[in-house]
Amino acid sequence: MKIIGLIITIVTGAFLVYAAADFPAWADPNSPASTYLSPYFIENSMKDTSVPNFVTSLLADYRGFDTMFETTVIFTAGLVCFILLRISGRKEPETSHYRHVLTGVTVTLKEGRKIPASEDFERIDDLWTPPDLIIKTGCRLMIPFIQLFGLYVIAHGHSSPGGGFQGGVILGASIILLAISHDLRTALERMREKVVAILCPVGVAIYAGTGTLCLLLGVNFLDYSALASVLHVDPIAARSHGIFMVEIGVGIAVMTTMIWIYNNISSAGKYNQGL
Amino acid sequence: MFWQIDLAILTLVVVTAVASLMVKDLLGAAILFGAYSFLMCLLWSIMGAVDVAFTEASVGAGVSSVFFVAAVFRTSRRTKD
Amino acid sequence: MNMAELIPALIAKYNYWIYITLMMIGLYAMIAKNNLVKKIVGMNIFQTAIILYYVSIGVKKGATIPISAGGHGAAHEAVHAADYLNPLPHVLMLTAIVVGVATLGVALALCLRIYNRYNTLEEDEILAQIRKK
Numbered sequence: 232m233k234i235i236g237l238i239i240t241i242v243t244g245a246f247l248v249y250a251a252a253d254f255p256a257w258a259d260p261n262s263p264a265s266t267y268l269s270p271y272f273i274e275n276s277m278k279d280t281s282v283p284n285f286v287t288s289l290l291a292d293y294r295g296f297d298t299m300f301e302t303t304v305i306f307t308a309g310l311v312c313f314i315l316l317r318i319s320g321r322k323e324p325e326t327s328h329y330r331h332v333l334t335g336v337t338v339t340l341k342e343g344r345k346i347p348a349s350e351d352f353e354r355i356d357d358l359w360t361p362p363d364l365i366i367k368t369g370c371r372l373m374i375p376f377i378q379l380f381g382l383y384v385i386a387h388g389h390s391s392p393g394g395g396f397q398g399g400v401i402l403g404a405s406i407i408l409l410a411i412s413h414d415l416r417t418a419l420e421r422m423r424e425k426v427v428a429i430l431c432p433v434g435v436a437i438y439a440g441t442g443t444l445c446l447l448l449g450v451n452f453l454d455y456s457a458l459a460s461v462l463h464v465d466p467i468a469a470r471s472h473g474i475f476m477v478e479i480g481v482g483i484a485v486m487t488t489m490i491w492i493y494n495n496i497s498s499a500g501k502y503n504q505g506l
Numbered sequence: 507m508f509w510q511i512d513l514a515i516l517t518l519v520v521v522t523a524v525a526s527l528m529v530k531d532l533l534g535a536a537i538l539f540g541a542y543s544f545l546m547c548l549l550w551s552i553m554g555a556v557d558v559a560f561t562e563a564s565v566g567a568g569v570s571s572v573f574f575v576a577a578v579f580r581t582s583r584r585t586k587d
Numbered sequence: 588m589n590m591a592e593l594i595p596a597l598i599a600k601y602n603y604w605i606y607i608t609l610m611m612i613g614l615y616a617m618i619a620k621n622n623l624v625k626k627i628v629g630m631n632i633f634q635t636a637i638i639l640y641y642v643s644i645g646v647k648k649g650a651t652i653p654i655s656a657g658g659h660g661a662a663h664e665a666v667h668a669a670d671y672l673n674p675l676p677h678v679l680m681l682t683a684i685v686v687g688v689a690t691l692g693v694a695l696a697l698c699l700r701i702y703n704r705y706n707t708l709e710e711d712e713i714l715a716q717i718r719k720k
Binding site: 512513516519520523524526527532535539542543546549550553554555556557558561562565566569570573574576577578580581582585586587 | 616638687688
């Protein structure tokens, strides 16, 4: 297999090198990619949508259809992870470990028996280490600020680098940090499995719902200038607000998908212990 | 000044890519992949693609490395390959 | 083409040769490696190398980042296309990166299922187990 792989790689590489000889020079302002459509977008983006970040206005307004289906693809990937891992055919009897807090004695219960929640016994994982005060306190202090920064990135996608995707990933990463520094069960108490699974299509629905609202108001799908009559602003500012609404939808969908995939992979579908 | 930084970071990118495929410990491969992602993010910042660099920093060097480590935790860690 | 003009042409496009090298490293890893997780790492290297290749098309000499310099109040000033980088490759590659991480999640979930079933992640051992059945 290695010889075949080497031959295929060398042949493909030779073809690509031969094709790259035709490429325009590095950083040429007159290359075909920079003179075909992008001058129109750069020159008219401020006039049409009053959003200074050209990438955001391109992503959510001029190429908004693309982004809607991309959000659907992300949701589908989270759904596939859930179906592959969470629904298993075999029912294995679970062993759970409990630790008596005062004396440090570990109790192992087989075949799915559980101790009801009480103050004396705490549930521990298979690979248990004593809780580290520095990591727990540090992460507890940092997580609200990370979430605040994520919300800032979503809201300031108009005038600085950022937007829905980046902010959504940062928000998801804050909950994953809670799951890593404390316990998977602690993170599941904060953000339950059902809430995560329901919020994911809600994000996609916010995006598609904005487009359908424009359709119901009488113009094309995802043409945000129709929102001017709903929000009582002029059409250019309505496009800016439409972009903000769909960015919120994208942010929610991406955040919940990251949390969902992490929950499923790190517990192999069983949701009892994590990393 | 410009092309020297470019060439240095490109060399480092190729080195980390080859290294992450050659180590025998899968956890090391995951962490080296995170370093490769971060160097890509630096390359794109130099080229002026700030949105793409932001996304790659949060997605590649953040969440993607965590997924790899979680998957390696649930399967085996050594490999003979 | 004589040698005198070949060498400057080779040196001027050194970026493209390195991008092609990265892509071929990723392709070789996907085909020839035995371990499944290494194949997935190779797939991600291939993806990010292609995104790098694409974004490098949008670079312009002497241009700044694609955010309008005037801010919100500058809707009435003229904007020259030669002052700003090409934003179109950035938009398409933003989509590609996030779809790439979603694909990574699905691939790792498949790896976990294969490990639960065959108790190994090496490709030749899995094939031997399948052929013995």
